Amino acid sequence: MRDHSKGGALTEVTFYILLALYTPKHGYAVMQFIEEKTGGRLSLGAGTLYGALNSLQEKGWIAPYGDSGDRKKEYLITLQGKKVAENELARLKELVAVAKEIVGGAV
Amino acid sequence: MSKKYYRFFGGLLDAQARWLNKMSARGYRLVRTEKLLYEFEECQPNQVTYCVEFVGQKSREHAEAYRDFLEEMGYKVFYKNINLNYSIGKVRWRPWAEKGGRIATNATTFNRELLLVEKENDGKTFALHTSHGDKESYYTTLRNPWLLLLLMLAAFAVANDSAILGVFAAICLLPVLIYQRQIWLNRREARTKEW
Numbered sequence: 001m002r003d004h005s006k007g008g009a010l011t012e013v014t015f016y017i018l019l020a021l022y023t024p025k026h027g028y029a030v031m032q033f034i035e036e037k038t039g040g041r042l043s044l045g046a047g048t049l050y051g052a053l054n055s056l057q058e059k060g061w062i063a064p065y066g067d068s069g070d071r072k073k074e075y076l077i078t079l080q081g082k083k084v085a086e087n088e089l090a091r092l093k094e095l096v097a098v099a100k101e102i103v104g105g106a107v
Numbered sequence: 108m109s110k111k112y113y114r115f116f117g118g119l120l121d122a123q124a125r126w127l128n129k130m131s132a133r134g135y136r137l138v139r140t141e142k143l144l145y146e147f148e149e150c151q152p153n154q155v156t157y158c159v160e161f162v163g164q165k166s167r168e169h170a171e172a173y174r175d176f177l178e179e180m181g182y183k184v185f186y187k188n189i190n191l192n193y194s195i196g197k198v199r200w201r202p203w204a205e206k207g208g209r210i211a212t213n214a215t216t217f218n219r220e221l222l223l224v225e226k227e228n229d230g231k232t233f234a235l236h237t238s239h240g241d242k243e244s245y246y247t248t249l250r251n252p253w254l255l256l257l258l259m260l261a262a263f264a265v266a267n268d269s270a271i272l273g274v275f276a277a278i279c280l281l282p283v284l285i286y287q288r289q290i291w292l293n294r295r296e297a298r299t300k301e302w
Contacts, residue, residue, distance in 0.1 A: 073179065
């Protein structure tokens with residue numbers, strides 16, 4: 001539970017991309033997933049998404065999925081990426097618990 | 108009926124995007140570009156919307172990968188030159204570019220510095236960069252070529268005691284300041300908000 005202390009907080013964009021990629025998706029599907037899940041609140045620009053996908057791939061949290069011959073390039077979360085997502089969920093739970101305590105549980 | 112226009116926008120990326128969007132509002136969408144030429148065909152008014160993106164700092168591989176990615180998103184992408192240059196076998200040194208893009212030739216991003224990106228209009232604002240951190244780094248890539256030009260011209264102006272070069276240097280200061288302001292604004296916002 002405590003081992004995420006060294007991991008640091010993820011950005012919302014990063015976390016949503018990791019969540020989207022629990023099943024293989026190409027770029028457009030990732031964008032659709034995020035828009036749908038947030039009800040359009042988080043609408044990601046293609047350039048920002050492209051940069052984020054590349055950084056996550058460099059970190060080894062996501063990887064290309066299948067052979068991308070002439071088909072659209074798909075990505076999938078890695079084991080390491082799942083670990084990061086689990087730590088983030090624990091961090092957010094803690095944050096929400098503190099916020100509820102202080103702001104109140106009305107929301 | 109296709110319609111041909113001859114325009115040159117140089118480094119005025121926003122002006123170019125505004126003009127393309129105005130053409131779309133009048134019912135014309137882009138089908139082909141050349142150095143100065145923009146060829147349009149008829150479409151529904153406001154059927155498409157445009158963004159202009161600078162990719163001159165990218166290596167050939169990265170520029171092409173990015174273009175492919177945008178096309179996979181369902182956008183139509185046109186390459187466009189930012190300068191007017193008709194020489195063949197041109198080689199340019201771009202110290203502000205990323206690794207692999209610093210020697211620009213006709214085979215790399217030379218004369219392909221801009222992407223004109225067309226999206227079917229869904230009523231939402233069309234932006235390629237949406238988070239503060241990403242905007243900050245994009246505006247940095249826009250500022251750096253102007254900053255280098257400014258420093259070089261200023262140095263030559265002083266070395267040659269030339270007023271004309273000084274004027275050119277002062278002109279370069281304007282885009283540097285415009286982009287620098289965006290960098291600062293986004294950096295300040297990024298301290299508390301992601302986007």
